[in-house]
Amino acid sequence: MSPSRATLIEVATLAETSKSSVSRFFGTERNKLSPALCERIERAAHTLGYRPNLMARGLKGGGSRLLGMLVADIRNPFSVALVHGVEQAARAQGYSLIVCNTDNDPALEQTQLATLAAYQVEGLVINASGQPEAPLQTLMHSGVPLVLLDREVNQLKADVIGLDNAQAIDMALDHLALQGYRSVLYVSESPTQASTRQARLIRFKQQARPRGLTRRTLLLDSLELEAVMPTLKAFAQSAGPTAVLCGNGNVTLALARGFQRLGLAMGQVGLMGIDELDWCALIAPGITTLAQPTDAIGAAAVTCLLNQLKGTTPATVIHRHAPRLLARGSTQRSPTLSSFTPEQANNP
Amino acid sequence: MSPSRATLIEVATLAETSKSSVSRFFGTERNKLSPALCERIERAAHTLGYRPNLMARGLKGGGSRLLGMLVADIRNPFSVALVHGVEQAARAQGYSLIVCNTDNDPALEQTQLATLAAYQVEGLVINASGQPEAPLQTLMHSGVPLVLLDREVNQLKADVIGLDNAQAIDMALDHLALQGYRSVLYVSESPTQASTRQARLIRFKQQARPRGLTRRTLLLDSLELEAVMPTLKAFAQSAGPTAVLCGNGNVTLALARGFQRLGLAMGQVGLMGIDELDWCALIAPGITTLAQPTDAIGAAAVTCLLNQLKGTTPATVIHRHAPRLLARGSTQRSPTLSSFTPEQANNP
DNA sequence: AACGTTAATGGGAACGTTCCCAACTCACTG
DNA sequence: CAGTGAGTTGGGAACGTTCCCATTAACGTT
Numbered sequence: 001m002s003p004s005r006a007t008l009i010e011v012a013t014l015a016e017t018s019k020s021s022v023s024r025f026f027g028t029e030r031n032k033l034s035p036a037l038c039e040r041i042e043r044a045a046h047t048l049g050y051r052p053n054l055m056a057r058g059l060k061g062g063g064s065r066l067l068g069m070l071v072a073d074i075r076n077p078f079s080v081a082l083v084h085g086v087e088q089a090a091r092a093q094g095y096s097l098i099v100c101n102t103d104n105d106p107a108l109e110q111t112q113l114a115t116l117a118a119y120q121v122e123g124l125v126i127n128a129s130g131q132p133e134a135p136l137q138t139l140m141h142s143g144v145p146l147v148l149l150d151r152e153v154n155q156l157k158a159d160v161i162g163l164d165n166a167q168a169i170d171m172a173l174d175h176l177a178l179q180g181y182r183s184v185l186y187v188s189e190s191p192t193q194a195s196t197r198q199a200r201l202i203r204f205k206q207q208a209r210p211r212g213l214t215r216r217t218l219l220l221d222s223l224e225l226e227a228v229m230p231t232l233k234a235f236a237q238s239a240g241p242t243a244v245l246c247g248n249g250n251v252t253l254a255l256a257r258g259f260q261r262l263g264l265a266m267g268q269v270g271l272m273g274i275d276e277l278d279w280c281a282l283i284a285p286g287i288t289t290l291a292q293p294t295d296a297i298g299a300a301a302v303t304c305l306l307n308q309l310k311g312t313t314p315a316t317v318i319h320r321h322a323p324r325l326l327a328r329g330s331t332q333r334s335p336t337l338s339s340f341t342p343e344q345a346n347n348p
Numbered sequence: 349m350s351p352s353r354a355t356l357i358e359v360a361t362l363a364e365t366s367k368s369s370v371s372r373f374f375g376t377e378r379n380k381l382s383p384a385l386c387e388r389i390e391r392a393a394h395t396l397g398y399r400p401n402l403m404a405r406g407l408k409g410g411g412s413r414l415l416g417m418l419v420a421d422i423r424n425p426f427s428v429a430l431v432h433g434v435e436q437a438a439r440a441q442g443y444s445l446i447v448c449n450t451d452n453d454p455a456l457e458q459t460q461l462a463t464l465a466a467y468q469v470e471g472l473v474i475n476a477s478g479q480p481e482a483p484l485q486t487l488m489h490s491g492v493p494l495v496l497l498d499r500e501v502n503q504l505k506a507d508v509i510g511l512d513n514a515q516a517i518d519m520a521l522d523h524l525a526l527q528g529y530r531s532v533l534y535v536s537e538s539p540t541q542a543s544t545r546q547a548r549l550i551r552f553k554q555q556a557r558p559r560g561l562t563r564r565t566l567l568l569d570s571l572e573l574e575a576v577m578p579t580l581k582a583f584a585q586s587a588g589p590t591a592v593l594c595g596n597g598n599v600t601l602a603l604a605r606g607f608q609r610l611g612l613a614m615g616q617v618g619l620m621g622i623d624e625l626d627w628c629a630l631i632a633p634g635i636t637t638l639a640q641p642t643d644a645i646g647a648a649a650v651t652c653l654l655n656q657l658k659g660t661t662p663a664t665v666i667h668r669h670a671p672r673l674l675a676r677g678s679t680q681r682s683p684t685l686s687s688f689t690p691e692q693a694n695n696p
Numbered sequence: 697a698a699c700g701t702t703a704a705t706g707g708g709a710a711c712g713t714t715c716c717c718a719a720c721t722c723a724c725t726g
Numbered sequence: 727c728a729g730t731g732a733g734t735t736g737g738g739a740a741c742g743t744t745c746c747c748a749t750t751a752a753c754g755t756t
Contacts, residue, residue, distance in 0.1 A: 005465075005490060007742060018706045023744060034704065049486065054466040055412065056742035058403040060711045066467075074435075080428055087422075087449055096463050098446040101435055115444050117353075118402040119414075138397065142353060256630055279627035282604055355712060366736045371714060382734065404712035408741045 006048035015044035026052050027062070058120050067095045067305065068121035070112055072129035072151070074101040078249055078275050078292065079127060082149060085298020086125055093306060095122070106130025106193075117144070123305040128153050130193060145308035147301045152195035159308075161301045163274075163292050164320035165196060169203040171325055172245055172272055172290060173211050179331050181270050182240035183214040185231070187255060188247030190221050200247055200274070214240060223254040225261060232258045236269050241333060243270025249277050256283060266330040276326060285329025293321050354396035363392035374400050375410070406468050415443045415653065416469035418460055420477035420499070422449040426597050426623050426640065427475060430497060433646020434473055441654060443470070454478025454541075465492070471653040476501050478541060493656035495649045500543035507656075509649045511622075511640050512668035513547040519673055520593055520620055520638060521552070521559050527679050529618050530588035531562040533579070535603060536595035538569050548595055548622070562588060571602040573609060580606045584617050589681060591618025597625050604631060614678040624674060633677025641669050 008026075012019045017037060024033055025041045033041075044050075058064030067090050071079050083099055090097045098119060100112040106129060113135050116124060123145040126136065133154050140146050140158065150162040176184055186204045191197035201217065208215035218231045232255070235242060246252040252273030259266055267285055276291035296318075304317040360367045365385060372381055373389045381389075392398075406412030415438050419427050431447055438445045446467060448460040454477060461483050464472060471493040474484065481502050488494050488506065498510040524532055534552045539545035549565065556563035566579045580603070583590060594600040600621030607614055615633055624639035644666075652665040 009742080019743085020706055020708095020745090021704090024705090027744075032704070037704085051462060051466050053407075053468060053742055055403045055406040055468050056711090057744075058711095059401075059407055059713085059742080060744045062744050064403065074432055075425075075428060077423075077425070080423060084422055084449065096446070096448070096467070098444070100444070101432065114399060118399050119444070120401060120403050253626060253630070260630065260632065277627075278601060279625075279630065282601070282608065282627065283631060284608065357712080367713085368715090368736055368738095369734090372735095375714075380734070385735085401712055404741090405714075406741095407712080407743085408714045410714050 005053070006045075006050040008050075008052070011041065011044045011048055011050045014048060015040040017041065063122055064120045065095055066119060066121045067097050067123050067125065067302070068116035068119070069097055069099045069125040070109065070116065070127060071099060071101050072127050073104050074099075076249065077277055078294065081292075081294035082127065082298050085295040086149075086301055087298075088295065089299035089302035093302060095302075102129045104129045106132065110135055113139070123147070123309060125149050125301050125305065126153070127151060145305050147304050147308075149297070149301050150196055159304050159317070159319065161297055161304060161317070161319050162196065162321065163297070164322055165199040166203045167320070168274055168290050168323045169200055170207055171323065172274070173204070173207055173213060175288070175325060175327065175331060176243045176245065176270060176272060177211045177213060179243075179270065180241055180333050181243035181331075182212070183216070183235075183238060183242045184208055184270075185216045185218060185235045185242070185244045186247065187218045187220065187228075187244060187251050189223070189251060190219055197247055204245070220251070220254075223250055225254070225257055228254055228258045229261065233262060236262065236264055241270070243272065243331065246271070246273035249273065249275035252277065252280070252287065252289070256287065267332045267334075270333070271330040274323070280326070281328065285332070288328045288331040289326050290323035291326055292323055297321050353401070354398040356398075356400070359389065359392045359396055359398050362396060363388040365389065411470055412468045413443055414467060414469045415445050415471050415473065415650070416464035416467070417445055417447045417473040417475070418457065418464065419447060419449050419475050421452050422447075424597065425625055426642065429640075429642035430475065430646050433643040434497075434649055435646075436643065437647035437650035441650060443650075450477045452477045454480065458483060461487070471495070471657060473497050473649050473653065474501070475499060476542075493653050495652050495656075497645070497649050498544055507652050507665070507667065509645055509652060509665070509667050510544065510669065511645070512670055513544060514551045515668070516622055516638050516671045517548055517551040518555055519671065520622070521555055521561060523636070523673060523675065524591045524593065524618060524620060524679060525559045525561060527591075527618065528589055528681050529561070529591035529679075531564070531583075531586060531590045532556055532618075533564045533566060533583045533590070533592045534595065535566045535568065535576075535592060535599050537571070537599060538567055545595055552593070568599070568602075571598055573602070573605055576602055576606045577609065580612075581610060584610065584612055589618070591620065591679065594619070594621035597621065597623035600625065600628070600635065600637070604635065615680045615682075618681070619678040622671070628674070629676065633680070636676045636679040637674050638671040639674055640671055645669050 008019050008022050012022045021033060021037060022041055024030060025038065054065060069083065069086055071083060073079050087097045100116060102109040102112055109129050109132050113132060117139060125147050127149040128151045131154050133156055136146065136153060136156055146158050148158050148160040152160050188197050188201055191201050205215065216235060220227050244255055246255050252275065255271060259271060272288045274290045276289045280287040280289050300317050356367050356370050360370045369381060369385060370389055372378065373386065402413060417431065417434055419431060421427050435445045448464060450457040450460055457477050457480050461480060465487060473495050475497040476499045479502050481504055484494065484501060484504055494506050496506050496508040500508050536545050536549055539549050564583060568575050592603055594603050600623065603619060607619060620636045622638045624637045628635040628637050648665050
């Protein structure tokens with residue numbers, strides 16, 4: 001009834017050879033086989049529809065060819081872009097990716113980590129939501145290669161790959177200053193858990209004044225409109241040409257809502273965000289953003305992982321990637337009167 | 349140096365018992381063990397930091413506790429929402445999910461399918477990008493439970509779970525008619541590959557006229573603005589209050605761009621989309637959408653899969669889920685003059 | 697002609713589990 | 727007091743691979 005999957009041995013029998021040879025054929029030693037045998041095996045495998053059982057392979061030293069990835073929030077488009085980059089790079093190297101979402105829940109994160117480990121992944125890409133220092137320490141100690149993506153974990157001495165946050169903040173401030181804004185409000189979600197948020201916030205505090213900008217910050221536990229409005233309202237009425245800088249995509253969304261609710265004209269009050277989103281070019285007059293090179297970051301993570309696996313360090317992996325500035329109308333103080341089009345908005 | 353993972357046997361030795369008992373402890377037969385033994389094993393496992401090797405378990409009949417999911421386009425927010433729903437439900441049932449993205453590439457789809465099968469997944473959730481009929485047929489035949497998500501596959505006799513497309517189109521048409529539009533343009537990506545697109549298109553063609561609506565369709569191979577503009581321009585100038593209905597989220601994005609480029613006022617020319625997106629409430633005056641219950645759909649898929657696994661069919665799984673109408677300004681012909689706010693826009 | 701040397705193959709033992717079956721211990725029954 | 731049965735426990739054989747080592751054949755070299 002159910003002709004459950006063919007096995008190595010069945011192929012061997014049909015090809016009139018031994019399991020060793022068939023194993024070699026599907027492994028890395030195909031060149032050690034005579035052309036004749038190769039062809040017999042090929043044919044047998046094909047008629048039986050044979051596919052190696054990766055579980056069995058993973059069991060015996062051959063390696064599971066599996067990479068694990070932990071994502072803090074799979075519904076965040078930025079995270080998804082990272083997943084996409086990592087998956088693509090992994091596939092290119094012959095690895096599969098098992099993705100676990102933690103929904104920003106540190107407890108769930110621990111569970112998922114255990115699960116990933118249980119599947120004998122050969123390497124782990126971690127976009128942490130909490131600070132799972134202990135379990136990761138254990139994992140590293142037991143020889144599992146490990147790369148942190150976007151966010152660091154406290155004391156953990158591991159490779160971290162992500163945006164060059166300092167450069168990003170600098171670029172943002174330079175752009176805002178150049179556009180004539182004199183006072184900047186930096187809005188971020190609570191930076192206690194995520195290293196990236198801290199790094200950006202600190203850099204902002206250091207670098208605003210040297211550029212002649214008055215600075216102010218707003219740290220949010222919730223992105224509800226109610227949490228945003230009072231500060232935004234007060235800030236919009238304060239002195240000097242003012243601009244708001246958003247620490248990530250979610251914040252940009254929240255503030256775009258805030259602007260709309262207050263009837264603020266983007267540009268007149270500047271609005272700029274880190275992370276590029278589908279709709280940023282769409283909302284008139286277009287929201288200026290710093291786009292992260294997510295595919296490159298994902299690929300770098302995989303490269304880094306495989307380097308660790310091989311023990312070699314052939315190509316240097318770039319840990320801090322530069323963002324790309326997409327300048328649009330939301331940081332232009334006096335809008336050109338020509339009608340706005342997405343095309344114009346997409347070009348810096 | 350690397351105290352690689354503890355094994356069942358090591359735990360058994362430390363607990364001074366047999367591997368059978370330890371296996372029972374971590375399996376489903378813990379109740380067959382005496383409390384004393386349980387505690388010894390518990391302690392031993394804890395001091396050794398033991399975690400069962402799921403690869404080994406998967407090898408011997410115990411089941412891999414792995415579910416596979418194939419996603420057509422992981423960068424589509426709708427797909428991600430489905431992944432989230434499936435993952436959540438799977439976890440609740442003690443299963444892990446391995447997600448493979450096919451980037452809408454049928455060739456890649458075949459590869460990924462093979463990979464998933466190679467990992468001995470216990471069940472498969474397929475959001476097809478092509479028509480991988482043959483490989484799926486094989487898979488089903490070899491006893492792997494299988495559920496199609498959102499899209500059907502030609503001749504394949506398998507459960508399909510997704511939106512009630514007919515109801516969705518009916519709801520959209522009802523809404524548009526009620527709002528006073530008389531002529532509707534339905535825009536969809538090429539419906540050759542995706543059953544969902546076909547179903548919606550057909551229903552639209554059937555149901556528009558009975559509601560007194562003049563109908564027109566636009567099928568797109570590309571979502572580039574150039575492909576959209578001519579038809580949109582012509583349609584906007586045609587007779588009767590006109591409205592555009594978008595077949596999915598991507599199309600909604602493309603048409604929002606088109607409206608903007610032409611300087612069309614949303615509402616005056618209606619705009620409505622299937623799939624809810626972050627920014628639909630944000631773009632003044634808010635885009636009316638039909639939201640899919642993605643979590644419910646994902647959960648239903650898992651339930652369906654597990655029913656097949658158990659052989660029982662306890663609870664009936666709803667295959668056709670109803671959408672939820674989010675009425676906003678983009679389908680309101682004469683905008684109320686009160687200032688637009690997202691809050692108002694979110695309530696039907 | 698006897699001897700390495702290399703290339704191509706085959707046979708078994710692992711890998712860490714689960715599952716089947718056997719064995720042992722009790723407490724009860726007849 | 728043997729016999730039955732349930733409740734526990736242990737021993738071994740799988741599962742489908744890979745890897746190590748042994749074997750064979752073929753080919754030069756001395």
